[in-house]
Amino acid sequence: MCDDYDIMLIAPHPDDPEFGAGGTVAAWAADGKSIIYIICTNGNKGSSDIEMTAEKLTYIREEEQREAAKMLGVKKVVFLGHDDQSLEDTPAFRKEIVVQIRTYKPGVVITTDPYRRYVWHRDHRICGQAVMDAIFPCARDRLAYPDLIEAGLEPHKVKEIYFFGAEHTNYFSDISSTFAVKMAALRCHKSQVGKFTQEQEDNYRKVLAKNAEGQAYELAETFFRVVLPL
DSSP states (O other), rough: OOOOEEEEESSSSSSHHHOOOOOOHHHHTTTTTTEEEEEEEEETOOOOTHHHHHHHHHHHHHHHHHHHHHHHTTTEEEEEEOOOOOOOOOOOHHHHHHHHHHHHSEEEEEEEETHHHHHOOOOHHHHHHHHHIIIITTTTTTGGOOHHHHHOOOOOOOOEEEESSSSOOOOOOOOETTTHHHHHHHOOHHHHTTOOOOHHHHHHHHHHHHHHHTTSSOOOOEEEEEEEOO
C-alpha cells in the first residue's frame, strides 16, 4: 500500500509546479504537509537547441524536476510519461488521474486552471479539465471503475482544489518567506530558464508583490480555490 499524502500537485510539464505554486509548496512542506507531484508529460518538446533530441530532453527535464521537488520538500514525484503537447481529454487519461488520486488519497489537489482564455498551453487546459473531472465525480464514485475496485483502489473524495494560472483568483498564499527557495527550485530547470538573471528575478518578484497588494504580507502566489461538496 502507498502512503496517503496531504497534497497532490498535478502538472502538465516539469517546471510547472515551481512556476505555479513553488512558494506555496515550500511553505506547506515546511509546515509538515506531505506532498506528491504527478507530472503528466515529459516536456520533450521544450527546447530550441538544434542539437537537442526529445529522448535527451526527457531525461534532462525529469532530473531537473526531481532536483527542484527535493529542494521544496516534496516527498515523491510520479511521471506519467506522455509526450509534450500530446494531452487529450480522453477517458483513458482521466482514468490515469483517477488511479493516482485513489492510490495516494490527497486531501488537496493543486493543478492548472482549465478555464483561462486565449493564450494558454493546450496541455494546461486539458490537464486542468481532466483533473477536475477525475476528482469530481470519477474518483469518488464506486461504480465508475469496477476494475479499480478489484485492484484495491477504493473511491476517494478530494476536499479542495487550488487552480494556478487562473485569471480570477480567490486565494492568496503568503510566500514572502519561501520566495528564495522558490527561485532556487526554478533555477534547477536549467533547460527552460537558463541562468535566470537577477533582472528576471526582480521582475518576477514585482509580479508576486502585485499579487499581494492589499494583503498583510509582501509576496503572494494566487489561486482559484474550490471546496468540494462531501
